[in-house]
Amino acid sequence: MKFYSGNLTQVKMLGGETGIWMGLGASGHAPVLCCLALRFQVVDQLSNLSNHKLGRFLNRILRHSRLSRAEIDALLSVRTTAVQYRPRIDVVAPGQTVDHACLVWRGIAGRFDQMRDGRRQISALHIPGDMCDLLSVVQPRASWSITALTQTTILQIPHTDLRDIAMRYPNIAMAFWRDTTLDSAVLNKWIGNLGRKDAQSRLAHLFCEMGLRFELAQLGTRTHYAFGLTQEQLADAAGLTSVHVNRTLQRLRETGAISVQTSFVEIHDWCQLSRIAQFEPEYLWPTTSGSEQRRFLPNSMAISA
Numbered sequence: 001m002k003f004y005s006g007n008l009t010q011v012k013m014l015g016g017e018t019g020i021w022m023g024l025g026a027s028g029h030a031p032v033l034c035c036l037a038l039r040f041q042v043v044d045q046l047s048n049l050s051n052h053k054l055g056r057f058l059n060r061i062l063r064h065s066r067l068s069r070a071e072i073d074a075l076l077s078v079r080t081t082a083v084q085y086r087p088r089i090d091v092v093a094p095g096q097t098v099d100h101a102c103l104v105w106r107g108i109a110g111r112f113d114q115m116r117d118g119r120r121q122i123s124a125l126h127i128p129g130d131m132c133d134l135l136s137v138v139q140p141r142a143s144w145s146i147t148a149l150t151q152t153t154i155l156q157i158p159h160t161d162l163r164d165i166a167m168r169y170p171n172i173a174m175a176f177w178r179d180t181t182l183d184s185a186v187l188n189k190w191i192g193n194l195g196r197k198d199a200q201s202r203l204a205h206l207f208c209e210m211g212l213r214f215e216l217a218q219l220g221t222r223t224h225y226a227f228g229l230t231q232e233q234l235a236d237a238a239g240l241t242s243v244h245v246n247r248t249l250q251r252l253r254e255t256g257a258i259s260v261q262t263s264f265v266e267i268h269d270w271c272q273l274s275r276i277a278q279f280e281p282e283y284l285w286p287t288t289s290g291s292e293q294r295r296f297l298p299n300s301m302a303i304s305a
Contacts, residue, residue, distance in 0.1 A: 053080055053155060056129030056217060057103055063216065064182070064285065065175035074169055078161040085148035092133065092146040099140065100156040102132040107152030108229065111144050112236070122237040124186060125149070125210065129217050134180055137162050150228045185283040194239045197278070199248040202238045204277035207258060207265055212281055223267040227260075252276075 052058070054076050061067065067075070082105065085091055091102055094114055102109070104126045111124040111132060123144070126132045132146050137159050148154075166173035186209075193202050211222035220226060229237075235245045252258050257273040259266045267273055 052076060053082075053105060054078070054103070056105075057131060060129045060217065061175050061179060064178050065171070067171060067175065071169045071172050074165045075172060078157050078165065080155040080157055083154050083156060085152045085154060087148055087150055087152075090145060090147045091152075091154055092142050092144070094145045095142060096145075097141045098133075098136055099160075100158050101134055101136050101162060102146060103155040103157055104128050104130050104132060105153040105155045107148060107150045108227075109152050109154070110147050110149045110233070110237070112147060114145060120147075120236050121239065122233070123190060124183065125237065127210075127213060127217060128219060131157075131179065134162075134176055134183075137166075137176075149233050182284070189283050199238065199240055199244055200251055201277055202240070203234065203245070203248050204252060204258075204273050205279055206234070206237060207260070207267065208270075208274050208277045208279040208281075209284070211265065211267060211270075212284055216284070223270055225265055226263060227265045228263045 058072065058075060061075070080103070081100075083091075085107075091109060092098060106128055109126045109130075109132055110122040111126065112120045112122045114120050124132075126146075132154075133142070133144065136142065140159065162176070166176060189205075189209075193205050197205065208222075210227060211220075211225055214220040214225040214227075215222045231245045231249070232242050234240075235242045238245065240248070249260055252273075253260070255269075255272060255276070257267065257269040257276065259268065273279075
């Protein structure tokens with residue numbers, strides 16, 4: 001059986017197996033580049049999938065899981081309904097019971113918790129290729145909420161379709177499970193940032209995380225990416241006031257490490273910004289271990305500092 005993993009744009013007709021190395025991580029406070037390497041073997045050609053509506057989600061799945069051609073076809077066969085949302089419009093309301101999962105196709109969405117007085121704390125940012133609420137397949141009544149932070153297109157995928165392919169293909173179920181561990185890892189990191197870091201480190205960490213995520217999703221580079229969030233939205237994500245965010249962005253600009261414009265972020269000194277953020281990127285790349293690692297990642301997925 002042929003298996004596919006890695007990045008869709010890097011999969012080519014090779015007539016055999018090849019190794020692809022992708023620089024990923026950092027050690028200590030060093031720049032996030034070339035310190036971790038993940039070796040993937042890929043076979044055959046996945047033609048035109050990068051243009052498929054589910055292509056970015058599949059790309060995300062293949063970064064941490066191996067799927068056969070039949071499993072890929074099954075995943076791409078699920079039904080989707082595209083719904084557009086203006087900024088500040090809720091995609092899933094607090095306490096709503098849903099029968100579909102939400103996949104970001106375009107724009108940026110945020111998962112949030114809402115206080116009784118209407119204030120919101122954003123607990124996750126979702127970019128194209130992210131399934132905001134894959135966990136809703138088994139927990140359809142939302143204890144979370146999702147809102148469009150920019151002009152956003154959501155693909156609604158019926159729970160029945162996702163349950164069906166998970167039942168028919170246990171490897172897909174494992175891939176879904178592994179994908180939710182990535183969301184959990186990001187949430188845990190955000191909790192630590194909000195609870196123990198100062199404002200400058202919180203925002204620096206957010207910009208480092210989003211830069212690497214946009215790069216992995218091929219939506220920019222870690223040092224230059226489109227990011228249309230307002231200062232009010234940044235405040236909701238960092239647990240700060242808008243005034244505090246404005247002052248903190250000014251201090252970050254004065255370091256020379258970063259420029260934050262209305263619609264994009266440019267990081268001039270990644271090494272310095274990652275030191276300010278205390279940024280450790282390993283949590284953004286879920287891996288398996290032991291027998292599971294050998295099963296799902298060819299040649300065991302070697303990670304070395």
